[in-house]
Amino acid sequence: MSKIVIHIDSLSKKYRGSQEFAVENLSLTIVQGEIFGLLGPNGAGKTTLISMLCGLITPSEGTFTIHDFSYHESPKQLKASIGVVPQDFALYPSLTAKENLCYFGSMYGLKGKMLGDKADAALASLGLAGYKDKQVGTFSGGMKRRINLLAAVLHEPAVLFLDEPTVGVDVHSKKAIMGYLLELNAQGTTIVYTSHHLQEAQEFCTRVGIIESGKLWRIGSPEALIASIPQANNLEDVFIDLTGRGFRDG
Ligand SMILES: Nc1ncnc2c1ncn2[C@@H]1O[C@H](COP(=O)(O)OP(=O)(O)OP(=O)(O)O)[C@@H](O)[C@H]1O
Structure with a gap:
């Protein structure tokens, strides 16, 4: 059961x-x-x-x-x-994508090289590797939605x-987000x-x-x-x- x-x-x-x-x-x-x-x-x-x-x-x-x-x-x-992806963006616009992820990951006790590596891998998994050092405030709505999601899963919540999670995003971001969620679910989330x-x-x-x-x-x-x-x-x-x-x- x-x-x-x-x-x-x-x-x-x-x-x-x-x-x-x-x-x-x-x-x-x-x-x-x-x-x-x-x-x-x-x-x-x-x-x-x-x-x-x-x-x-x-x-x-x-x-x-x-x-x-x-x-x-x-x-x-x-x-x-648990991981929480709120309706409104819970991101720091003046921080870069990677800094945002590292900040949220550190709140769950992640640190050092492991935290940096996890943030890099997460960004790559949603097509954001090339944007990791750019300020989130400059991102499109779809990119912010993707970062918003990644910030909630770095600590691998059950x-x-x-x-x-897909409000206001274009079809490409939506597909990426839903595909990523299905992968997480296949791993047991x-x-x-x-x-x-x-x-x-x-x-x-x-x-x-x-x-x-x-x-x-x-x-x-x-x-x-x-x-x-x-x-x-x-x-x-x-x-x-x-x-x-x-x-x-x-
Ligand atoms: N902070 C609040 N103070 C007072 N009433 C609230 C508050 N937040 C929500 N409500 C009321 O509680 C009810 C449920 O709102 P809730 O936001 O949970 O609905 P929802 O299904 O998420 O709506 P939506 O699809 O528009 O996001 C509504 O009548 C709303 O006006």
Whole structure:
């Protein structure tokens, strides 16, 4: 049986001053080696859920563990086992590509020649070897997205969270990013990602969860979800069918 990597139990978040839950009573398990896609319309709660799992915001209620670690009891071990690719660029524009990677790698305890070698190899793997000594502030959006991703994986996390990793990138960068993620997954990395690209999610994910108003309304493989809706040919049809009905048939 596959090992449970992420176990979420009745997790809720209500932001200060808000009347509504951004995430409400959400439970979910994700097993080793999955590529799990969190899909939902704007404001559904995707970023809020990922931000809780990454330790960026505190849940209002409920618990979760990643590799049996919780932030409450084992925050260091938990943080070491995950990588986080945020929606907004978390990069230093005045530093070079390599300096950025070395900075983030050093935060996870990497150092010296090993850190430099890892940064060089990572940059080469996403077609950025020739740009390693250039300031990130001069890069295109697609190049920044690639560096943003590499900064999160230098310490070889077992679980990688990505919030819209291909937003605003051209087809070449997108192909490079998705290919790189598939390679990481083939080496054993569990991936949880959010996206508005339903075709991309259909091709990429082993399982998806459709979230709206902070609640998980559907969960399953793309094939199973498509089969569950008469006349649906793809995930986009499923999504439109569910959102069109306001998710109220769940
Ligand atoms: N810092 C915050 N303070 C108050 N409310 C917030 C905050 N961040 C998000 N929200 C609200 O929580 C709800 C969920 O937002 P969230 O950003 O998690 O959705 P999302 O699914 O990631 O949306 P998008 O696809 O647009 O990125 C929304 O109603 C949003 O307005």
